[in-house]
Amino acid sequence: MLQVDSLDHLVLTVKDIAATVEFYTSIMGMEKVEFGDNRVALNFGQQKINLHKVGNEFKPKAHHACPGSADLCFIITTPVLAVIPELKAKGVQVIAGPVYRTGATGKIISAYFRDPDGNLLEVSNYVTA
Numbered sequence: 001m002l003q004v005d006s007l008d009h010l011v012l013t014v015k016d017i018a019a020t021v022e023f024y025t026s027i028m029g030m031e032k033v034e035f036g037d038n039r040v041a042l043n044f045g046q047q048k049i050n051l052h053k054v055g056n057e058f059k060p061k062a063h064h065a066c067p068g069s070a071d072l073c074f075i076i077t078t079p080v081l082a083v084i085p086e087l088k089a090k091g092v093q094v095i096a097g098p099v100y101r102t103g104a105t106g107k108i109i110s111a112y113f114r115d116p117d118g119n120l121l122e123v124s125n126y127v128t129a
Contacts, residue, residue, distance in 0.1 A: 009048045013065040019116045068118030076123045
C-alpha cells in the first residue's frame with residue numbers, strides 16, 4: 001500500500017518568475033536555484049518550490065494551473081511575534097496575526113500575508129506547552 005513520508009516539492013504557477021524570486025528570497029529567506037532547461041525553484045529546508053510561468057508551464061501540469069490559487073503554511077524558526085513587525089517594515093501587508101491555529105502535529109501561532117500573485121502565505125511556530 002502506498003504511504004507518503006514527506007513533501008519533496010510543490011509547484012507555483014506565477015505571472016512573473018523574477019518578481020516571485022525576489023519576494024521569496026528577500027521576504028521568506030529562500031534560495032533561488034536554477035536547474036534543467038532554464039527552470040527555476042526556491043529551496044528551503046529539505047523542500048523546494050518549482051516555479052512555472054503562467055502560459056509556459058512544464059508538463060505534465062495541474063489541470064487548472066493559475067497564479068494566486070495556493071494557500072501555503074510554512075513553519076519558521078524566527079518567532080512569529082518578531083516576524084510581524086519585520087514584514088510590515090518591508091512593506092508586506094499582514095492580513096491576520098498573531099492567531100492560533102492547528103498545524104500537522106499540534107498548536108501553532110501564525111501570521112498571514114500574500115505573495116505577488118495573491119497566494120495566501122501563513123508563517124507559523126509550534127506552540128510548546
